[in-house]
Amino acid sequence: MKKLFLTLLTVVHFSADAASSTQHHYNDILLRQEDLHRSYRSIYERLTDINNFESLTSWYRLFTKDKSNTRYYQATNTIMQSKILGKSYRQLLYYYALTGQRQQAAQTLGLYLISAHTLIDNTILDPQAQAWNPNAIADLSKKHWPYALARKQIKGIEQCFALSLQRSGVTTRSFDIKRSFAVVQAFKDCVNPDPLVNQLNEKLQTLFMEHKYHGAPFPVSFSGFVGGNKVTLHNLLPDKPRAILDLGDQLHLMLSAQAPGLEKKYKDLTIEDFKLLMDTPEAALTELFTTAEGFRNTHESKNMSHFSDSVLGPIGGDILGTYATMLQAIREAEESVFVDIFWMGGSIGMNLAKELFKKVIEDPDFTVIVITDNENKFQYGHQLDMVYRYMRAFAEKFSNKNFYITPTQINLKRTALPEFADLLITKNVVEDLSANNNVKTLLESDGFHLLAKSDHSKVLIVDGKQPTGGRAFVGSKNWTDSSGGVNRDQVAEVQGPATAIILDSFYYDVYEAFVLDTDPLLGGEMVKNHISRKFGDDAPTIASIKKLLTPIDVLNRTTGAVLIDYEPIGDSVIAMAQNNIYGTEMSAIEQNIQLILGAKHQILIDDQFLYDPQIIDALKFAKEQNKVDIYVLVESLLGYPKDESGSYLFDASGVLRYQPEMGVQVPNNLFVPELASLGIPTKAYHRPDHVVAAISEDQRRHQQSHPLLGATFHLKSLSVDGVMRADSDTCNDITGAIFSEKDNSAPAAVSGSANKDIMTMSGGFRESQITTYDFSSVADHDCLFWQRWDHHSMASTGLEFELPKQADQMGITDKQTFLNTIRQIVFSTYNFTKEHF
Amino acid sequence: MRYHMIFPFLFVTFWFSSVYGSYPISEYELMVVEALPEGLNLSMSLKDIEETKLKSRVQQNKNLASQLIADRLSALLSGESFQNGYNLLELAQAFPFQDILTELIAAQTEESFQHVDKESQFLAFILPKVPTAKTQDAVLPFKRFYSLQKAPVVDNSQWGFRPEQSYSELINERVLQAIQFSYENNYVQLNRNEPFFVGLLVQINFAGPESTINVQLLGGLPTDTEFDFDQKEKEAHFKKIRMPRRPKLKWLSQQYSSHPGVIITASYQQSASQPLTLNIKFGSLGLVKGENWDLTRSPFENPLLEIDGITINSYMARYNTPHLWGEILAPLGIGALDWWLAREYNIKMNIHEVSLDLATLKISDIRVLTEFERKPEFLSWSVLRLPTIEQQAVNDQFVAAANKQLEPYQKQVENIKTSLETQGLVYTLLKPEVQKQFLTLLNQALGTEVGGTP
Incomplete structure (x- = not known):
């Protein structure tokens, strides 16, 4: 029956x-x-x-x-x-x-x-x-x-x-x-x-x-392929010398300016100091980092195109740069803004913070939720901490507003070190280690997670719950001056049903971050303050946290309300990939590999890093078996000349010149000779001279020991079967670039935060990326790629480096053997299995 | 018989030039084998199992190791040299492994582990990983590109965890496949006849003062290679040092145990009279048995077959060992058979095993098996095959001769000792330059100028 x-x-x-x-x-x-x-x-x-x-x-x-x-x-x-x-x-x-x-x-x-x-x-x-x-x-x-x-x-x-x-x-x-x-x-x-x-x-x-x-x-992912969207790619921002110098001046001011009313610099203020200086929410906007002190304040101007001499402004005419587009989206938001950002700091972070403050000040129902990695700061601690404390003070103090910022719970992630580190180093050991004085000193000065865990996402979502009005920005752009400001990045903007799905993928990141915030051992006050103010002192913590999250809760988990009927608004397909908080999805690598293996004609890789063996293996297969043409463009890691003490060397005209002979360096060169032997050309990104000159000028102007602005090739992208090499000259056609193979392939481009290195690909970092199956965004990506390939890159054999003295001590006399040795040392540890007697 | 010996160590000097280039990169893997903690039972939930493991001695040692490493590492990272240059190689060199190991061993007191397992054994293997291309599944050709740890919904492969297979079966299978793959793909370049790296095993057994550390290096020997050598003794004229032959039949040549191999074992036991010893064994590539690698077809000792200090080791076995090869010159004292032996046979002295005390660089034992090899012109189907014999007196002569040769080099060993004292056993043995130094030293000590036809 x-x-x-x-x-x-x-x-x-x-x-x-x-x-x-x-x-x-x-x-x-x-x-x-x-x-x-x-x-x-x-x-x-x-x-x-x-x-x-x-x-x-x-x-x-x-x-x-x-x-x-x-x-x-x-x-x-x-x-x-x-x-x-x-x-x-x-x-x-x-x-x-x-x-x-x-x-x-x-x-x-x-x-x-x-x-x-x-x-x-x-x-x-x-x-x-x-x-x-x-x-x-x-x-x-x-x-x-x-x-x-x-x-x-x-x-x-x-x-x-x-x-x-x-x-x-x-x-x-x-x-x-x-x-x-x-x-x-x-x-x-x-x-x-x-x-x-x-x-x-x-x-x-x-x-x-x-x-x-x-x-x-x-x-590969439980969200799969989502149709019905519109996509726009943002990969440019103003990088004229005056914009770069302006950014350097603003950053210098952030790091050196005296805070009003206290005998401290802004960079040294604690959260409590900031609270003291913010009598009202409005004071956070008008009395700190003010225009009178020399700070640029975008929130004071209605039109983003006013900032033509800033990286926060337009590229030219009415075309906004990446930052300006995102700031504009925030201004246009009606209900909510969600941000998950790896690095937010410096003058850019401060401006974003003010724009967000303004939203909750002007609209009592508006919600802003920011989660951020607060442990991996490397050498940028000052500019990141300052903005975090500024925002955190606002969030803790003004619990009548719907403004939240809290560190992500990255300890739930698996390690990005070889897997055995998770077996070797238990949570208790990490706690003990963190209390160790040597370790403590190290972490305070340089700041990184002992087990290489991080939230590396760079996502902005406005009005994610709206049936049609939501916009999601997923990309590689950090909201900070160093490693953000003039870096080369790519951000994909999605409108349509995929926005809600992307937003929902962060629900548990926020939930866990809020739960962590209530941990008495960590002394968190933000969530506690908001719960008391909004639901009463005795309100149950977990249930209240879920209520606080309602503005970003697409599934209406608390209210039980009927699910929103999302309508298709375009015809672009989006596939989301992520290394999520619980590790229930670690799909960045699989999405990349699947795309590579599924390519029929051409693969373009433009990434800060490329040294994940699985990705390389897939590329080799694509080249040898599927006869796909592959072009690789990566960051040149040691392109600046240095003297013996490690200081940068300027040429006679005072410019820090890029040296092509420095080429691609370890670790980016680990696979370059092998790729070259298969006929896969690799090039290193070469910063335009005017950008390098401006960065050098900024360094000298502010007497920095090393440049604080980098113009790093910071993309984490990939495209398949888009604008073919032979068609690259059609990029300048008024009618748009030709897709000569579109009828028998699926042109697609990846934008996101996941680098193609072994640590990222192991899933240890919280990453988010999307593949857009969309001619316009693929063309935007590919045409810029070809332009850089032709004009701003240098070919590399991967062997343009001097053998270190240690190589000689190890009995290694040739560069290829040295690279092989490094590869064995690095990658063997990731090939790990555990057994028992 | 007195042998001015050139030990067949010279092959090893080729070793390290090929170790770093012959096998495909990134194709090694780390496999750790631990004892199951006491107290596990089959009714336990996975969470309980995890907690039991956390209380185990192995885990406590790991915790201690992590703390020691982090403490030392953070001090190094904060140090000036690293801050200036982020030089990872320098960092690795400066890392005080010896201190950490010493502290770990010092912590192995019974009192400190009263509530957990009394002993804990820990094995770490570095194995050649069968290249992903080799693991290709005919049914699922693309599966090899994707991680198997993400719960494939389609996975009937023989890869990954198999409950019915023990760890040693797993390792042996893996190594076997890797070796076969190496030969099939010429990673071991047969035409160049080079030695090749198979694997490394670090074995740590924490058992209070009896704690031991063994490091085993398993390698494949070059084959079908010989070196000119001229040494005339009363009984024999040695003319060659020969490496073993590889079977010519394809099916046989792809068998793991057909390949000649060597195991170099360094052992450390603080409480022993000779705390640091080295043992070098030649034979056919073997398998993991128990907690060690071993070579197959090693000569056995059978007192029942001993006559006047001569042990008849085997009538049939042919050993995959390097050997001194020469002609028989003088009567061996076996009467009427002397002329017949000298006319129809050549002599092979197979080097099976060498043991030495590393602290003093003194050889404590050498096993040499003498074999009589019929001259080609006397080969026939009905040929009489003579037993391989072992004579303690010959072994002793080899030991005495070797030690005599080593005397002038005692001072050179200081470098290794210093390295051991400052950097620890494991690290020292893993350092190619130390290995090279050590092997060069041995070759100098034991050899003379050689020509060769590699």
């Missing part, structure tokens, strides 16, 4: 043309993300977190010490593997069942089915998959269950599975090898006859075993 019902359900459902309902698709994505975090997070962590996985492998090592157990395992595994194709899911499920944890066993099955469904779903919507195998994708989308329905079915399977285990005696929390029979029975009762299971299995077999799908054998 049950079987008949399931079959009927399937038939009824399929007639409803499941896959095409765009509107449902948006909410499906949101639901799916939430399911992963709320219902399945602990199971997912058991499968992927190294400490969790380590416990499971220990259990199995103990288990298989008895050889008769191994035979039970093998026999049961034979039954399971016909329906669960993922080995790690089978192993976890079996453990749970044998130890009496039937609900968890059922949930493991559920997570497997959701993942399988998501994988199929993502493949159907992947423009590259469609370009390679249109017929196969058409077959795949036939009778595909929409998530909402699949979800119901999966819940049913889970219940059935848990019940069957219970009936077979899996009731107590103890080990019993005979429960292997219960697992087999539960498969017979609930899994083997299920139409969804069988259909997913069939599709997975087809997808992987016949059509040679190039994507990952797991869902």
Whole structure:
């Protein structure tokens, strides 16, 4: 009877043309993300977190010490593997069942089915998959269950599975090898006859075993591909000498100016000092960092185009630069602004802060939420801390306003060091280490997380909950003067339903940051103050935090309100990738690899770093197997001449000149010779002379020991199958650049925060990036790439460096061997496995 | 018989020129093997298992190590040299491994670990990683590009964790595949006949004052190579130093155990009379057994087959060892057989094992097995194969001769000792220049000028 019902359900459902309902698709994505975090997070962590996985492998090592157990395992595994194709899911499920944890066993099955469904779903919507195998994708989308329905079915399977285990005696929390029979029975009762299971299995077999799908054998992201958007790319800002010098002057002023009424400089003010100086919210705008003191204040001017001599202004005419566009978006916001930013400081950060203050001052219902990495500051602590304290004082003091800023909870992230660091150095050890005087001194001066954890995202989202008016800016731009100001960056602006999905991906980052803020040990007052003021002194903390987050809570988790119907407003597809806070998604690397493997004609890489072995491996495959042309443009890490003491050397005319012979340096050159041998040219970005001259002038003017403004090639981008090399001269055509291969490929460009180095790609940093399948943004990216390739870059062999004296001591006499040695030392540690006796 | 010995160590001097170039880059991996903590049981939740591990002795040692490392590292990072240049190589050189190890061992008192496991063993392997291209799955050709730690929904491969496989099976399988791959892809360049790096094992056993550290380096020997050598003794005229041959049959040549190999083991035990010893073993590449790497087909000792101090080791075995090769000159004292041996056989002296005390650079033991090899012109299907024999007196002669040769070089060993004192055993042994220095020293001590046909 049950079987008949399931079959009927399937038939009824399929007639409803499941896959095409765009509107449902948006909410499906949101639901799916939430399911992963709320219902399945602990199971997912058991499968992927190294400490969790380590416990499971220990259990199995103990288990298989008895050889008769191994035979039970093998026999049961034979039954399971016909329906669960993922080995790690089978192993976890079996453990749970044998130890009496039937609900968890059922949930493991559920997570497997959701993942399988998501994988199929993502493949159907992947423009590259469609370009390679249109017929196969058409077959795949036939009778595909929409998530909402699949979800119901999966819940049913889970219940059935848990019940069957219970009936077979899996009731107590103890080990019993005979429960292997219960697992087999539960498969017979609930899994083997299920139409969804069988259909997913069939599709997975087809997808992987016949059509040679190039994507990952797991869902790269639970948000997949989102259609119906508009995209604009922002990759320019004013960099005329006067704008650069102006920025340098402003930064110098920030670092040197005396705070009013206190015998301290601004940079030395504490949060309490700032509070003292802000009698009213308005005072934060008008009495600190004032125009009278020489500070530029964008909030005082209505029109961003007034700042033509500033990096915060237009590039030319009415065309705004990257910062100006984002500031303009904030001004136009109606409900909320959300910012997750790695670095926010200096005069740029101060101006952004004031624009945000102004929003909450002018509109009592307006909400601003800023989360930021507050631990990784390197040499920029002064300019970052000053702005953080300024904003934090405002947020703590004016709890009647909806303004929040708090550090991200980065300790929930996994390490970006080799995995064994997470096994070696436990949380307690980190705490002990942080108390160590030597370590403390080091962290205070240079500031970085001991286990290389960070929130490296650079995201701004305005009105993310609005059905059509939201805008999300995802890119590589930091909001600070050094490593921000005149850096070469790329930011993609998205309008449309994807905005809400991007915003929702940060919900738990904010939630965890707010929870962390209430930790009495950390002395946080902001969230506590706001809860007391808004909900009363006795209000429960967690429930109140969720209420505070309502303006950015797309799923209305607290209010239970009906989900918003997001409408398509354009035809661009967006695929989001992230290394999220819980590590339930670490998809930056997979998105890049999938794009590289899915390229049909050309790959352009422009990134600050490129030395992740997996990415390199994928590039090699693309070049050798798919015959794709590849061009690599990276930051030249040591392009400035230095003397023996490490000071920069200026030439006779007083300019710090770039030296092409310095080329690409370690670590960016680690793979360059190998890429070159495959016919993949690599170039290092060469800053325009006027920019270098202005940076040098700024350095001399303010007597800095090293330049504070860098014009770093700071992009973290990639594009595939866009404007071909042969068509690059069409970039200047009035009609726009030609996409000569667009009919048989899927042009796409990546914008975001994730560098292509091994630490980032390991997933340890909180990153966010988006791929835009959109001709206009791809053309914007590619045309600038070609312009830089032709005019602002220098070819590199990767060997333009002097062997260090240590190489000689190690018996290494040639550069290639030296690079190989470094590679072995660096990458071998990332190839890590753990076993037990 | 007195042998002026050129030890077949000279191969090792090639070693380090090839170690850093022959195997594809980034294709090594670190594998750590730990004892399961006591107190685990199969009913435990994963969280309980994690907590039990946190209380284990291994974890306590890790915590201590982390603290010591962080303390020293932060001092170095704050130091002037690093602040000026961010020189990571300098940092690595200045890192006080010896202090850290000494402190770790000093902390291994029974009192400090009353509530946890009494012993804790920890193995760290550096293994050749089978290149990702090799792991390509015919069914899922693109899977190799993606991490396997993100719970693939399609994954029926033999890669990754397999409960039914023990750690040693896993390592042996991995090494076997890597070696085969190396040969198939000429990473081990057969035409150049170079030695090659297979793996490194660091074994730490914390057991109070009996704590030990062993470092094993497993390498493949060059094959089909010989060096000219001229040494005339009363009984034999040695003309060559020969490396073992590789089987010519393809199926055999791709077998792991067909490859000649060497294991260099350095052992450190503070409480022992010889705290630091080195052992070099030649044979066929072998497998991990227990907690050590071993070579296969090592000669065995059987007292039942001993006659007048001569042990008949084997009638059949042919050992994959370097050897001195020469012609028999004088009667060996076995009567009527003398003329026949001298006419139809050549002599091979297989070097199997050398042990020495590193602190004094004194050789404590050498095992040499004598083998009689039928001259080609007398080869036939029905040829009589003679036993391989081991004679303690010959071993002793080798030891005495080697030690005599070593005497002038005692001073040179000071460099290594200083390095050990300042930088610790593991680091010292991992430093190529120290290895090179050490091996050059051995070659100088044990050899004369050689010509060769590598």
